[in-house]
Amino acid sequence: xxxxxxxxxxxxxxxxxxxxxxLRRLISTGRLPPxxxxxxxxxxxxxYGVARMTVRQALQELRGEGLVVAEHGKGVFxxxxxxxxxxxxxxxxxxxxxxxKAAFLAxxxxxxxxxxxxxxxxxxxxxxxxxxxxxxxxxxxxxxMRSRRYLANGTPVETAxxxxxxxxxxxxxxxxxxxxxxxIYARIEEQGHQLGRFTEQVxxxxxxxxxRRALQIGAxxxxxxxxxxxxxxxxxxxxxxxxxxxxxxxxxxxxxxAR
Amino acid sequence: xxxxxxxxxxxxxxxxxxxxxxLRRLISTGRLPPxxxxxxxxxxxxxYGVARMTVRQALQELRGEGLVVAEHGKGVFxxxxxxxxxxxxxxxxxxxxxxxKAAFLAxxxxxxxxxxxxxxxxxxxxxxxxxxxxxxxxxxxxxxMRSRRYLANGTPVETAxxxxxxxxxxxxxxxxxxxxxxxIYARIEEQGHQLGRFTEQVxxxxxxxxxRRALQIGAxxxxxxxxxxxxxxxxxxxxxxxxxxxxxxxxxxxxxxAR
DNA sequence: GAGTGGTCTAGACCACGGA
DNA sequence: CCGTGGTCTAGACCACTCA
Numbered sequence: 001x002x003x004x005x006x007x008x009x010x011x012x013x014x015x016x017x018x019x020x021x022x023l024r025r026l027i028s029t030g031r032l033p034p035x036x037x038x039x040x041x042x043x044x045x046x047x048y049g050v051a052r053m054t055v056r057q058a059l060q061e062l063r064g065e066g067l068v069v070a071e072h073g074k075g076v077f078x079x080x081x082x083x084x085x086x087x088x089x090x091x092x093x094x095x096x097x098x099x100x101k102a103a104f105l106a107x108x109x110x111x112x113x114x115x116x117x118x119x120x121x122x123x124x125x126x127x128x129x130x131x132x133x134x135x136x137x138x139x140x141x142x143x144x145m146r147s148r149r150y151l152a153n154g155t156p157v158e159t160a161x162x163x164x165x166x167x168x169x170x171x172x173x174x175x176x177x178x179x180x181x182x183x184i185y186a187r188i189e190e191q192g193h194q195l196g197r198f199t200e201q202v203x204x205x206x207x208x209x210x211x212r213r214a215l216q217i218g219a220x221x222x223x224x225x226x227x228x229x230x231x232x233x234x235x236x237x238x239x240x241x242x243x244x245x246x247x248x249x250x251x252x253x254x255x256x257x258a259r
Numbered sequence: 260x261x262x263x264x265x266x267x268x269x270x271x272x273x274x275x276x277x278x279x280x281x282l283r284r285l286i287s288t289g290r291l292p293p294x295x296x297x298x299x300x301x302x303x304x305x306x307y308g309v310a311r312m313t314v315r316q317a318l319q320e321l322r323g324e325g326l327v328v329a330e331h332g333k334g335v336f337x338x339x340x341x342x343x344x345x346x347x348x349x350x351x352x353x354x355x356x357x358x359x360k361a362a363f364l365a366x367x368x369x370x371x372x373x374x375x376x377x378x379x380x381x382x383x384x385x386x387x388x389x390x391x392x393x394x395x396x397x398x399x400x401x402x403x404m405r406s407r408r409y410l411a412n413g414t415p416v417e418t419a420x421x422x423x424x425x426x427x428x429x430x431x432x433x434x435x436x437x438x439x440x441x442x443i444y445a446r447i448e449e450q451g452h453q454l455g456r457f458t459e460q461v462x463x464x465x466x467x468x469x470x471r472r473a474l475q476i477g478a479x480x481x482x483x484x485x486x487x488x489x490x491x492x493x494x495x496x497x498x499x500x501x502x503x504x505x506x507x508x509x510x511x512x513x514x515x516x517a518r
Numbered sequence: 519g520a521g522t523g524g525t526c527t528a529g530a531c532c533a534c535g536g537a
Numbered sequence: 538c539c540g541t542g543g544t545c546t547a548g549a550c551c552a553c554t555c556a
Contacts, residue, residue: 273524274525310529311527330534330535332535
């Protein structure tokens with residue numbers, strides 16, 4: 001059985017923190033390994049002799065720290081941490097595309113985790129103002145918008161939305177769910193836009209509630225937002241990709257000359 | 260007066276989310292500017308006609324996003340944000356050093372904020388294992404360790420610790436508080452190590468309590484950690500710099516070829 | 519249907535901050 | 538002192554999951 005301890009009224013920490021500390025210790029010591037189910041709220045209420053809100057506040061603290069994930073109707077589970085993915089700036093190397101690998105898959109191979117993609121949706125819409133500006137398109141121009149979610153070993157680690165000018169994407173596999181070997185970039189190059197360079201803008205913040213749901217993270221887990229613009233050899237922007245990554249699942253690596 | 264809206268029972272979002280959305284909107288549109296006090300819990304309860312827990316859940320959502328900070332006995336306030344600093348990967352360009360500007364100062368000039376540096380300390384110590392490895396030094400080798408804190412318009416935005424092999428730094432201005440025109444990198448180049456390239460590793464996480472104090476941020480505000488290694492033209496590592504940045508004060512920009 | 523977590527109500531007492 | 542947020546109680550109904 002699990003040693004949950006009990007509440008010490010002399011302790012200067014409030015009960016909910018003591019409960020959180022007990023559970024946190026069970027997790028950090030491995031008594032509650034990743035994927036394991038925590039005692040249910042009802043069990044915790046009975047064990048500690050407190051009201052439901054008190055137990056929920058403790059659980060919420062752990063959720064905020066990203067230690068546990070609640071699944072409605074099932075229980076609260078110790079979060080399985082995704083393997084860290086190192087993203088080097090050569091991950092879009094043409095050599096990978098030539099071998100028919102999209103960036104995420106090529107990188108997964110190096111990191112040694114099982115990659116996955118789901119929640120793919122493809123629509124054609126008017127470009128949001130900021131996207132139109134980055135793509136140097138007139139206001140209201142139409143773009144193909146590709147959303148998807150990436151998984152590592154079954155755990156969500158990133159959501160991504162790509163915007164490609166309709167003039168480039170129309171009639172290609174870019175508008176179908178499966179973009180074919182080498183991914184979007186391979187299709188863009190087939191349209192006569194050989195890729196020349198990328199720019200990336202990186203920052204970090206707390207996730208919105210929607211992002212928390214999509215990435216299955218607690219309120220206390222920050223995300224890295226990375227916006228990448230791909231340019232062809234004529235320095236024409238051909239794609240903007242906005243990604244939101246679970247911070248602890250990524251290390252971004254860049255290499256640049258001193259000039 | 261503030262337009263708080265009201266709860267729509269037909270809306271499929273639960274009331275606490277609707278309240279959070281209303282407040283979030285007031286903040287993002289500037290109706291509630293940074294530093295401003297939100298309506299008190301009691302006022303929100305009266306306005307929306309809900310129980311206190313419902314209001315608190317809405318506020319907690321905003322706290323989790325780092326949008327507001329609660330101060331016991333005073334109220335809930337919109338978090339004030341320092342000016343955003345854009346860090347382009349050419350910020351270490353030799354041209355800046357030639358003009359006698361260190362990277363932080365050169366970049367401040369572009370961003371238009373008043374830069375500051377304080378809490379400077381310089382010591383010589385045994386290199387931590389990870390640093391020694393990055394600098395390709397034998398275990399236990401001695402390095403000059405320079406710590407400092409950077410400010411933008413008087414607000415702390417970053418702490419940084421540089422490690423330079425003693426063999427390079429000894430006897431130069433690198434070991435004094437004021438490193439002279441062009442900063443550390445100018446001194447390293449004067450020692451015959453012309454800089455060739457940099458690598459940077461970027462990730463994000465929640466701050467430790469010490470970092471919260473140094474950067475004067477509340478819990479709920481993530482930090483970006485950036486570790487940079489500088490290499491000379493012989494590809495010898497000459498400096499490792501570990502920085503911790505307040506996430507919302509920075510946008511990192513990188514530009515790299517498609518290859 | 520039983521068990522789970524999600525949301526909500528209507529109270530209560532406490533600790534902190536400022537007038 | 539009064540208004541603020543912090544913590545807690547003891548219930549309620551709902552939506553989801555799984556057998």
